[in-house]
Amino acid sequence: xxxESKRLVSLTVNDQEYEIATYPNRxxxxxxxxxxxxxxxxxxxxxxxxxxxxxxxxxxxxxxCLLLAVAAQGRKITTIEGLxxxxxxxxxxxAFLDHGAVQCGYCTPGMVLTAKALLDENAKxxxxxxxxxxxxxFCRCTGYNKIVKAISSVNADEQxxx
Amino acid sequence: MxxxxxxxxxxxxxxxxxxxxxxxxxxxxPLAGGTDMIPLIRFGLLQPSQLVSLKNLxxxxxxxRQGQVLHIGAMTTLSELAGSPTIKQDLPVLHEAVLAVAAPxxxxxxxxxxNVFQNSRCLFYNQSPAWRLERQPCLKAGGKxxxxxxxxxxxxxxxxGDVAPALIAxxxxxxxxxxxxxxxxxxxxxxxxxxxxxxxxxxxxxxATQFIVPVSQNAGSSYKKFRLRSAVDYPLAGAAAFVAVKxxxxxxxxxxxxxxxxxxxxxxxxxxxxxxxxxGVELDAIGRLIPKNLPLVNNHILPASYRRKMFSVFAKRAMxxxxxxx
Numbered sequence: 306x307x308x309e310s311k312r313l314v315s316l317t318v319n320d321q322e323y324e325i326a327t328y329p330n331r332x333x334x335x336x337x338x339x340x341x342x343x344x345x346x347x348x349x350x351x352x353x354x355x356x357x358x359x360x361x362x363x364x365x366x367x368x369x370c371l372l373l374a375v376a377a378q379g380r381k382i383t384t385i386e387g388l389x390x391x392x393x394x395x396x397x398x399x400a401f402l403d404h405g406a407v408q409c410g411y412c413t414p415g416m417v418l419t420a421k422a423l424l425d426e427n428a429k430x431x432x433x434x435x436x437x438x439x440x441x442x443f444c445r446c447t448g449y450n451k452i453v454k455a456i457s458s459v460n461a462d463e464q465x466x467x
Numbered sequence: 468m469x470x471x472x473x474x475x476x477x478x479x480x481x482x483x484x485x486x487x488x489x490x491x492x493x494x495x496x497p498l499a500g501g502t503d504m505i506p507l508i509r510f511g512l513l514q515p516s517q518l519v520s521l522k523n524l525x526x527x528x529x530x531x532r533q534g535q536v537l538h539i540g541a542m543t544t545l546s547e548l549a550g551s552p553t554i555k556q557d558l559p560v561l562h563e564a565v566l567a568v569a570a571p572x573x574x575x576x577x578x579x580x581x582n583v584f585q586n587s588r589c590l591f592y593n594q595s596p597a598w599r600l601e602r603q604p605c606l607k608a609g610g611k612x613x614x615x616x617x618x619x620x621x622x623x624x625x626x627x628g629d630v631a632p633a634l635i636a637x638x639x640x641x642x643x644x645x646x647x648x649x650x651x652x653x654x655x656x657x658x659x660x661x662x663x664x665x666x667x668x669x670x671x672x673x674x675a676t677q678f679i680v681p682v683s684q685n686a687g688s689s690y691k692k693f694r695l696r697s698a699v700d701y702p703l704a705g706a707a708a709f710v711a712v713k714x715x716x717x718x719x720x721x722x723x724x725x726x727x728x729x730x731x732x733x734x735x736x737x738x739x740x741x742x743x744x745x746x747g748v749e750l751d752a753i754g755r756l757i758p759k760n761l762p763l764v765n766n767h768i769l770p771a772s773y774r775r776k777m778f779s780v781f782a783k784r785a786m787x788x789x790x791x792x793x
Contacts (some may be wrong), residue, residue, distance in 0.1 A: 309472045329475030329518075332505075351468055352506050354699055365546070366572040371505045375475055376522060419572065440698030440714055441570025 319387025356442035359415030408446035430450035541580030542613030560688030659730035687792030754779025
């Protein structure tokens, strides 16, 4: 019987440091949801296709279902839980609410984080740039129109960024 | 679905990588971005006992230009390549191929080395264990017979990389290193075996470390990709075209197809374009140069007959674009 051993993994999630003893075959998505109780990143296709598990790594959207937790060490992870400031929603979250860009909500955390990465780099993206940015995030409810409207409505000044 | 257990190494020098690869032999797999390999491991199609991550190897990252040659580290992400002004300007075929891969969040992690070394794909192979449990294993998964063409003892899986055809069209080489500083450089097309079961191969203990791409003056190039959705999808037909011109005449012309079989397919263009003016190329004739007997069967979301037709369409578009850019 092969010995399976855990290792210490230190992760920086939403500016907070965590030390977790875990197996090397666990994905970042599993560790976020099961060890850190951050359920914002969702498991859907589990194959890297849909984008429901999107988190930001050093400010860039990535698939947490395809990323081993050990491989995320030393990188800055941002999840949807890290966006709101107390009870005050992040402007992108507020824009999604205001524009009715949420229906079932399953894709929303990934969509909002992808939008954040886009707007942090490009405060006034064109519709084409928005569509390219969210091309890896599937939404099966909204038809994308309201999501695009929500993202383009976010005022660069109030975003605050980081 | 959980990944099965594997040991994980994160060396920071190439020598350590080679030592680990020597110690574990066929059981160990090098891991680049993981966007191709993790799904394969999850589906039980790859069962490595050890993964050796290449992410801490700084020497494998980045794009360097030396005169008329680009050195691209195998661990350079596709997003970095897409954002490189040099590649956009001087190697549009590579720029377009990289942007055609998957979607931005995948490209932020996926690497050029991993993309070139991706496995071939088939609707009867890239399936969950539950799906495959209902059938006997296919040839590629270790079985005795192909499921796509029942009874055949040949694997019809398709290599669907976008980047390798672009590299081949641009005349790129890959540097392959092994222990004690030994290395060889071979044209990218020579990585491919032409066998669907194992489409791409280097010798045990070897690792691809960089791609060496010549930058030609007076050249034009382009990559065109046929797929159902405008993002995420693998190519159902892809065409990389490259032409170089000297004294007003084409001196070099290359057309490389993706998803045309188990390896990128180089279509000979010598009689068609060499010594011809770029404006004199008879684009409609390009379809006739594509072999009629491509080993395509109904193992992808569109039928083989349709995919076969699309090659001439996309080859023509890519070649037109390349000629316009000279």
